[in-house]
Amino acid sequence: MGIVHEARKLGLPLMNVVRFKGMPILEQLFLEEKLLRTSSDNWCIVNDGTNTPSIVMGLSGKASELLELGFVLRDEVPVIRRFTGGGTVIVDHGTIFVTIICNKDDVLGVQPYPRSIMSWSGLLYGQVFRGIGDFQLRENDYVFGDRKFGGNAQSITKNRWIHHTSFLWDYEVKNMDYLKLPARAPEYRLERDHNEFICRMKEYLSRSLFVEKTTEALETHFSLQPMNSETIGAVHEGGFVHTTSLLTKQELKDALASSLESSAHSS
Amino acid sequence: MASRLLWASSAASYLRISVSHRGFASEEKIDIEEGCKDLLIEALPNHKHVESGNLVVEDFKYAESHEWVKVDGKTATVGITDHAQDHLGDVVYVELPEVGAAVIQGSGFGAVESVKATSDIYSPVSGDVVEVNEELNNSPGLVNSSPYEKGWIMKVEIKDDSELKNLKNSDEYAKFCEEEDAKH
Numbered sequence: 001m002g003i004v005h006e007a008r009k010l011g012l013p014l015m016n017v018v019r020f021k022g023m024p025i026l027e028q029l030f031l032e033e034k035l036l037r038t039s040s041d042n043w044c045i046v047n048d049g050t051n052t053p054s055i056v057m058g059l060s061g062k063a064s065e066l067l068e069l070g071f072v073l074r075d076e077v078p079v080i081r082r083f084t085g086g087g088t089v090i091v092d093h094g095t096i097f098v099t100i101i102c103n104k105d106d107v108l109g110v111q112p113y114p115r116s117i118m119s120w121s122g123l124l125y126g127q128v129f130r131g132i133g134d135f136q137l138r139e140n141d142y143v144f145g146d147r148k149f150g151g152n153a154q155s156i157t158k159n160r161w162i163h164h165t166s167f168l169w170d171y172e173v174k175n176m177d178y179l180k181l182p183a184r185a186p187e188y189r190l191e192r193d194h195n196e197f198i199c200r201m202k203e204y205l206s207r208s209l210f211v212e213k214t215t216e217a218l219e220t221h222f223s224l225q226p227m228n229s230e231t232i233g234a235v236h237e238g239g240f241v242h243t244t245s246l247l248t249k250q251e252l253k254d255a256l257a258s259s260l261e262s263s264a265h266s267s
Numbered sequence: 268m269a270s271r272l273l274w275a276s277s278a279a280s281y282l283r284i285s286v287s288h289r290g291f292a293s294e295e296k297i298d299i300e301e302g303c304k305d306l307l308i309e310a311l312p313n314h315k316h317v318e319s320g321n322l323v324v325e326d327f328k329y330a331e332s333h334e335w336v337k338v339d340g341k342t343a344t345v346g347i348t349d350h351a352q353d354h355l356g357d358v359v360y361v362e363l364p365e366v367g368a369a370v371i372q373g374s375g376f377g378a379v380e381s382v383k384a385t386s387d388i389y390s391p392v393s394g395d396v397v398e399v400n401e402e403l404n405n406s407p408g409l410v411n412s413s414p415y416e417k418g419w420i421m422k423v424e425i426k427d428d429s430e431l432k433n434l435k436n437s438d439e440y441a442k443f444c445e446e447e448d449a450k451h
């Protein structure tokens with residue numbers, strides 16, 4: 001009650017902040033989707049790394065078009081289809097995840113549409129990275145110069161929205177071999193392969209400074225209330241049905257068969 | 268291509284309808300004359316160009332969540348409005364409901380993806396889905412280029428047409444959109 005009173009004095013809406021380390025990305029996505037759809041609070045989730053390398057596609061992603069399925073099946077890499085839009089990433093212990101979930105009326109001047117939300121988030125991260133690298137929001141990617149270091153995606157409901165980002169703190173070059181060059185890519189990519197297109201955030205600032213600056217930027221919009229991760233509750237409670245799913249081995253095999261068939265027809 | 272776009276813009280300007288050059292999915296092969304035909308069709312007498320620059324259709328009903336419905340007896344055709352497609356950006360995917368599914372007025376029935384975002388879409392009527400627009404699987408950009416005609420999303424057999432009074436007419440909806448945009 002005391003914190004709510006203080007926040008109201010400041011006139012800033014409350015935002016719960018919860019931090020994890022090494023939370024499995026599937027579990028994180030389940031939690032995010034549930035909070036978006038069943039909570040009425042604002043949330044910031046920071047997950048420092050995920051426990052096992054995983055591929056995460058957007059809602060409309062087709063494994064047959066986006067992934068080198070032979071390698072994926074050989075190495076048994078988990079493939080997840082998330083509830084938000086956007087492209088495909090491979091995430092691991094070197095990825096830092098920052099997720100912002102808001103009631104639309106708590107973010108003044110931002111309409112619940114993709115470009116309006118992205119414009120706001122671009123300004124937020126502009127504050128975070130001020131004076132660090134040549135940061136910009138470029139064709140919906142977070143870049144230093146012309147190299148992407150953060151991929152983001154969104155989901156928008158009637159009264160709430162989520163904007164989540166996977167920041168490439170570090171990454172393993174060999175993991176990029178699981179991903180094909182996407183057919184739909186930003187113009188500034190200029191057909192560069194993954195290793196020429198992306199860069200590591202660790203070359204620009206420390207993990208702790210990044211989290212500190214992100215917190216400071218959020219504090220200009222919200223009154224932050226740290227929350228113990230154990231109080232969030234199980235993501236599978238309450239019968240909530242997730243859109244996010246882990247693709248089965250059979251689905252991946254079917255996708256491989258489909259991709260081989262397409263190659264055969266086009267050759 | 269640039270000169271054909273200029274022609275389309277001039278033609279659209281003569282008819283006093285807005286042209287969104289962004290209103291086509293980039294992966295589609297767009298015949299600009301075909302795209303312009305859609306714009307011309309939408310300049311029919313019951314299509315109205317409102318102050319915001321977006322189109323409304325006079326005989327349709329509208330939800331505040333920016334879906335439209337055209338009622339023909341017990342069948343309702345549903346899509347998203349020109350205002351919605353304009354604000355969403357290039358649509359790259361439409362998550363269609365299943366035929367046979369029940370929908371409820373005001374509840375989500377699907378989603379559209381644009382600019383790395385999935386946006387829920389809400390049914391303006393209650394009933395059972397009897398048909399979905401499978402064309403959108405191959406050409407999701409129809410939602411942008413022809414939101415009231417070729418970009419329709421589903422057809423519903425409605426149970427209770429008294430629910431239609433909960434929706435706005437075209438004038439009320441146009442005013443609602445202007446007020447919403449003015450807030451930001």
